Amino acid sequence: MSFSQDVKQEIMNHIPPEGCCAVAAAYGVACFGKYFDSKGMVLHTERTGIAQYAKKVFSLAGVEGKIYARGKEDSRMYEFAVKDSEQIEKMFSLFGGTGTEPSLRINSKIFQCEHCVQAFISAAFLCSGTITDPSKEYNLEFLSNRYGLIQDFSALLMGHGFLPKTTRRRGGNVLYFKASEQIEDMLTYMGASGSSLQLMNLKVYKDLRNKANRITNCETANIDKIVSASGKTIEAIQYLRENGALETLPETLRVAADCREKYPDLPLKELALQFDPPLSKSGLSHRMKKIEQIAATLMERNCNA
Missing domain, CATH: 1.20.58 (Methane Monooxygenase Hydroxylase; Chain G, domain 1)
Incomplete structure (x- = not known):
C-alpha cells in the first residue's frame, strides 16, 4: 500500500464509539462525500474499507445506509449511500438543516465533546484526503467542490492550533499542509500516530x-x-x-x-x-x-x- 493508504487504514482501525463522536464522524463522511442534499447522501471510494467505515459510523449514529459495488473488478468503485426517505429524515435530524441550503456549511453544534472534532476530521480525510509519500515531499491535503465547506473547515482547524492553507485547483477547492511538523501533528490528531512516527523517523534520516x-x-x-x-x-x-x-x-x-x-x-x-x-x-x-x-x-x- 501507499503511505496515504497506510494512513487511512490506521484511521479506520479506530472506529469512534456510539454517541456524539459517531455522529461527528458520520457528519464528516456526509460533508466530504460526493453528494449531501435533500435527496440523501452518497460517498464514492475505491476502497471497500472506507465504504464499510462509513456504513459503520452511520449505523452507530442511528442512520442506516447501503453499500453498492460499481464497475468492473479491475476498476471497482464502492458507493455508500443513504437514500431511503426515512433514513434521510433521521440524518438531517442529527446533522441539522434540510439539504436544500444553497451552500453547505459546517454545523459546529454537532461537536459535543473534545473528541468529536477529531472524529469529524478523521472521517473527512478518509473521504477526501491524500498525503504524499514523505520520502518525496511533505504534502497533506483535503479536496472538496464546496467552497464554503473548505472555508469553514479551515477555520475549524485553525481553532484547534493548525495552520492550513487553501487554494483552487482545476475548479476544486484544496486545503493543504506543507510543513512537516504540521503534518505530523495532523496525523497524530486523526489517530494515525504510527504514520506520524514513521514520518518523524524519515525526516531525521x-x-x-x-x-x-x-x-x-x-x-x-x-x-x-x-x-x-x-x-x-x-x-x-x-x-x-x-x-x-x-x-x-x-x-x-x-x-x-x-x-x-x-x-x-x-x-x-x-x-x-x-x-x-x-x-x-x-x-x-x-x-x-x-x-x-x-x-x-x-x-x-x-x-x-
Whole structure:
C-alpha cells in the first residue's frame, strides 16, 4: 500500500464509539462525500474499507445506509449511500438543516465533546484526503467542490492550533499542509500516530543524510582546493628543477619545496607543522607563492629568449 493508504487504514482501525463522536464522524463522511442534499447522501471510494467505515459510523449514529459495488473488478468503485426517505429524515435530524441550503456549511453544534472534532476530521480525510509519500515531499491535503465547506473547515482547524492553507485547483477547492511538523501533528490528531512516527523517523534520516552530503561536499571541495594549490606549487618546483634553478633558491625556499614534494596532499596548515621549528600557515604560504613567482618569471624569460 501507499503511505496515504497506510494512513487511512490506521484511521479506520479506530472506529469512534456510539454517541456524539459517531455522529461527528458520520457528519464528516456526509460533508466530504460526493453528494449531501435533500435527496440523501452518497460517498464514492475505491476502497471497500472506507465504504464499510462509513456504513459503520452511520449505523452507530442511528442512520442506516447501503453499500453498492460499481464497475468492473479491475476498476471497482464502492458507493455508500443513504437514500431511503426515512433514513434521510433521521440524518438531517442529527446533522441539522434540510439539504436544500444553497451552500453547505459546517454545523459546529454537532461537536459535543473534545473528541468529536477529531472524529469529524478523521472521517473527512478518509473521504477526501491524500498525503504524499514523505520520502518525496511533505504534502497533506483535503479536496472538496464546496467552497464554503473548505472555508469553514479551515477555520475549524485553525481553532484547534493548525495552520492550513487553501487554494483552487482545476475548479476544486484544496486545503493543504506543507510543513512537516504540521503534518505530523495532523496525523497524530486523526489517530494515525504510527504514520506520524514513521514520518518523524524519515525526516531525521533525511536530515542526517543531507548533513552527511553537505559534509562530504565540503570535504571534497576542500580536497580539490588543496590538490589544486599543491599541484600548482609542485609544477613550479618541477619546472625550476628541470631548468637547473631549484638549487639556486635560498635555503628556506629549497626546504619548503622539498617538504611540499614529500607531502603533496597535506593542506598548508598541516604542512607547516612538518618544519622544525613549525612555521605559521601564512609564513609557509608566502614561501610557496615565492617559489611560484620565481618559476613564472623564469618561464617568461625562457619564452622571450
